[in-house]
Amino acid sequence: MAAVGVGLIGFFIFITTRLTAPQMELLYGGLQGDETQKITSQLSSTGTPFEIRNGNQIFAPSEMVGQLRLSMAGQGIGGGQIVGYEIFDNASSLGTTNFIQNVNLLRALEGELSRTIKTISSVSSARVHLVMPKRQLFARQTQEPSATIMLKMSGGSRLGGEQVSAIQYLVAAAVPGLNPNRISIIDSKGSLLARGFEDTNDPGAQAAKGVERQRALQARLRGTIQQLIENIVGFGKVRAEVTADMDFDRIVTNEELFDPDGQVVASTQSVEQTANNQESDAATPVSVATNLPDANLNSTTSGASLNSNENRTEEIVNYSNSKKVINHIREAGVITRLSVAVLVDGTYPEDENGNKSYQPRNEAEMELMATLVRSAIGFNADRGDSVDVINMQFVDLSVVDEEELKLFFGLNKNDLLRMAEILVLSIVAILVILLVVRPLVSRAFEALPAAMAEGKMLADQTSAAAAAALTAPGAGGPSPSEAPGMDDQYEELIDIDRVEGRVKASSVKKVGEIVQKHPEEALSIIRTWMYQES
Helix, strand or coil, X not given: CHHHHHHXXXXXXXXXXXXXXXXXXXXECCXXXXXXXXXXXXXHHHCCCCEEECCCEEEEEHHHHHHHHHHHHHCCCCCCCCCCHHHHCCCXXXXXXXXXXXXXXXXXXXXXXXXXXXXXXXXXXXXXXXXXXXXXXXXXCCCCCEEEEEEEECCCCCCCHHHHHHHHHHHHHHCCCCCHHHEEEEECCCCEEECCCCCCCCHHHHHHHHHHHHHHHHHHHHHHHHHHHHHHHCCCCEEEEEEEEEECCCEEEEEEEEEEEEEEEEEEEEEEEEEEEEEEECCCCCCCHHHCCCHHHHCCCCCEEEEEEEEEEEEEEEEEEEEEEEEEEECCCEEEEEEEEEEECCECCECCCCCECCECCCHHHHHHHHHHHHHHHCCCHHHCCEEEEEECCCCCCCCCCHHHHHHHCCCCHHHHHXXXXXXXXXXXXXXXXXXXXXXXXXXXXXHHHHHHHHHHHHHHHHHHHHHHHHHCHHHCCCCCCCXXXXXXXXXXXXXXXXXXXXXXXXXXXXXXXXXXXXXXXXXXXXXXXXXXXX
């Protein structure tokens, strides 16, 4: 029973400590070793209770989290502190090398960009890594700078394509020589939001661009339809979904066209040439006769003449035909089919008692809405477009049971978990009281009357033995004849309480000697008594 009592005391101390302990909430998470040491030292110096979990998370009482964060921020202490251009405020120019200055400049630029990106409402934290290559001497080609951005979103929000592009252009404009296509962006879940070093000929990049264009077209058409119909039926009473089948085949066409009827004289060249030649020879021709003696006597003087005329005409004409060169590249995609589904809620007129009842819209009104939707999306029946406008009752999510509203009003998830914890601990404490404490107390009260009766009987026996000893003849007491007359005198001289105490002490001493000599027999006798009482 003593061991059980000690265990119960410890159990109730634990429950009391658990129930009275302050509710802990995350103060800082994802800390480095030096940051954790600074924060814990500050908390210890102020006597603030805190807990360290998982090595990099610090928990503090929930009612003090806001105040602690403000005080830490005022002292320049806090998880995830970003260093910007203030790194140069206390920097000493004496002994600082050019390498350290360049590293500090890169750190400051990354920190300032991280701060700017964090100002976006859906971004919880951001880290920017810049690669600024050095220009090599005697190198014709230089490496372009690049950047990587890691984003941690708040809650379940996601960035759209336009916001991702905005971050890319923001960083590219702040870093000299940085191209937006060389910036990679990922989120904390490992999803790639923007590709860096994108190759225009990569099939995967082309497919990703096609899917993005398709989603953008569907979102634009969906927004147009909902905005158009909401002006008729009211806000929140229309839902639209658009499915666009698009062809993203890349077509490159090189075409040359020649028109034979459109030829034009480009240049003309004409050449006319006339030549007249006349030759005559009066000398004696050389022959054998002229070499004989008396050759002069036999020679006769005669001459020959030769006339020639030559006329030449040349004309060169160059013609140029009309030529058309077409380079057709289609990358934006062509819509092959549109499927539009529009769900419209009905009306809820009030009766005389003020109760609202659902009433569907008429066919004429639905047909007019369908006509508006067809005109808004550029409906084309030849390519198989379909538009379905259906009228059905919407589920009113704003109607909440009043009892549930009162039960959960102002309570968040942590409050519900705290209430559940207190309820479980209370149930365990009640079970311990009913199943452990109550039987022990009942057993003790049941055994108390038997112990008192046994003690009274032992006292009577001791008193009788003492009286017998005093009245015995050999004990120096009076004779039996004198005993009746001396009863009052003996009662005055004998202290009954002292005698009973001595007799009890001697009896306890004898019982102790017997137990020491025979422990096993004494233990069996005690067990027999316990079984008899139970």
